[in-house]
Amino acid sequence: xxxxxxxxxxxxxxxxxxxxxxxxxxxxxxxxxxxxxxxxxxxxxxxxxxxxxxxxxxxxxxxxxxxxxxxxxxxxxxxxxxxxxxxxxxxxxx
Amino acid sequence: xxxxxxxxxxxxxxxxxxxxxxxxxxxxxxxxxxxxxxxxxxxxxxxxxxxxxxxxxxxxxxxxxxxxxxxxxxxxxxxxxxxxxxxxxxxxxxxxxxxxxxxxxxxxxxxxxxxxxxxxxxxxxxxxxxxxxxxxxxxxxxxxxxxxxxxxxxxxxxxxxxxxxxxxxxxxxxxxxxxxxxxxxxxxxxxxxxxxxxxxxxxxxxxxxxxxxxxxxxxxxxxxxxxxxxxxxxxxxxxxxxxxxxxxxxxxxxxxxxxxxxxxxxxxxxxxxxxxxxxxxxxxxxxxxxxxxxxxxxxxxxxxxxxxxxxxxxxxxxxxxxxxx
Numbered sequence: 001x002x003x004x005x006x007x008x009x010x011x012x013x014x015x016x017x018x019x020x021x022x023x024x025x026x027x028x029x030x031x032x033x034x035x036x037x038x039x040x041x042x043x044x045x046x047x048x049x050x051x052x053x054x055x056x057x058x059x060x061x062x063x064x065x066x067x068x069x070x071x072x073x074x075x076x077x078x079x080x081x082x083x084x085x086x087x088x089x090x091x092x093x094x
Numbered sequence: 095x096x097x098x099x100x101x102x103x104x105x106x107x108x109x110x111x112x113x114x115x116x117x118x119x120x121x122x123x124x125x126x127x128x129x130x131x132x133x134x135x136x137x138x139x140x141x142x143x144x145x146x147x148x149x150x151x152x153x154x155x156x157x158x159x160x161x162x163x164x165x166x167x168x169x170x171x172x173x174x175x176x177x178x179x180x181x182x183x184x185x186x187x188x189x190x191x192x193x194x195x196x197x198x199x200x201x202x203x204x205x206x207x208x209x210x211x212x213x214x215x216x217x218x219x220x221x222x223x224x225x226x227x228x229x230x231x232x233x234x235x236x237x238x239x240x241x242x243x244x245x246x247x248x249x250x251x252x253x254x255x256x257x258x259x260x261x262x263x264x265x266x267x268x269x270x271x272x273x274x275x276x277x278x279x280x281x282x283x284x285x286x287x288x289x290x291x292x293x294x295x296x297x298x299x300x301x302x303x304x305x306x307x308x309x310x311x312x313x314x315x316x317x318x319x320x321x322x323x324x325x326x327x328x329x330x331x332x333x334x335x336x337x338x339x340x341x342x343x344x345x346x347x348x349x350x351x352x353x354x355x356x357x358x359x360x361x362x363x364x365x366x367x368x369x370x371x372x373x374x375x376x377x378x379x380x381x382x383x384x385x386x387x388x389x390x391x392x393x394x395x396x397x398x399x400x401x402x403x404x405x406x407x408x409x410x411x412x413x414x415x416x417x418x419x
Binding site for chain 2: 003023024030
């Protein structure tokens with residue numbers, strides 16, 4: 001790879017009140033241009049009210065092989081869900 | 095279909111790993127960039143997504159040809175928006191391909207030196223304004239046929255790019271058909287132009303789906319991996335069945351004397367395109383192959399100073415910021 005523009009991940013807030021959501025990526029020389037390009041590439045039809053760009057190299061991601069150690073422990077902790085507890089109807093809405 | 099004759103790559107991975115991978119695909123799971131995948135799956139996808147991306151980018155050229163000569167300011171704005179969408183579609187797809195460990199520059203270079211292909215359809219010239227109608231109606235129509243099922247493809251980033259593209263593609267086809275409607279309802283000379291555009295784009299559009307199933311050697315593995323969702327002939331039949339009534343509505347004639355409704359199969363019988371022409375165009379001998387590649391090479395070469403200049407500017411700004419801290 002020569003002097004390729006770095007890759008940026010683009011996150012867009014679709015409407016007021018919603019989280020920013022990953023929509024894709026693009027190449028740009030710097031953050032300012034990444035924002036401008038993101039506006040052209042990902043919001044041509046009113047898709048957003050706010051844009052975040054993050055250089056892809058700065059993202060740390062979990063690995064698929066960590067799936068077991070990371071997520072399996074929560075499977076055995078059903079008491080974290082409200083439905084685990086039986087509350088008699090007489091107690092009223094809870 | 096923007097990806098034609100995508101050669102499947104063979105895979106030398108362990109059978110049990112391949113079986114586990116196939117089971118994930120059969121279960122409808124999406125494969126994501128960091129997941130294990132067979133080398134053949136990865137390489138075939140790079141080739142297919144790359145070809146698809148290149149088609150979007152090169153596809154800007156035949157329509158860009160008419161931006162300055164659109165008949166009204168409104169048509170000009172619409173065409174500009176459409177061509178801008180094609181650039182966007184190319185970018186979504188390049189990003190999807192890049193998740194498979196190939197760089198953007200590598201992809202571009204493979205297009206520019208002919209190692210990677212783009213759809214045969216973009217090697218035909220756009221001679222009149224009516225061609226803008228025919229391209230939107232037929233070419234984008236054929237692309238939609240292929241892209242809608244690809245939204246369910248097994249590779250996550252490709253599937254998500256297809257979903258975005260499909261949302262935007264319908265505008266392209268409808269604006270094309272709208273141009274055809276205007277022309278077909280216009281003066282006799284305008285109607286003649288519309289008919290002429292249909293005559294020239296009909297068979298090249300049928301070729302977009304790739305060779306007949308009996309000659310399509312690369313399909314089986316790709317279909318198993320859900321990289322390809324339908325056979326070439328299935329999609330071509332669907333396209334003809336949908337398009338013929340649209341041509342009738344326009345009062346135009348599909349340039350095929352053998353075209354007949356076949357009650358038994360519930361679809362039209364139609365003539366196959368001239369496949370020797372198709373292979374010739376794929377080999378680089380279509381009417382515009384040289385011109386298209388020359389235009390892409392020129393844009394890449396003449397844009398080099400912009401790419402390099404902006405990188406230098408970004409580095410300078412970074413250094414100044416560091417010095418100030």
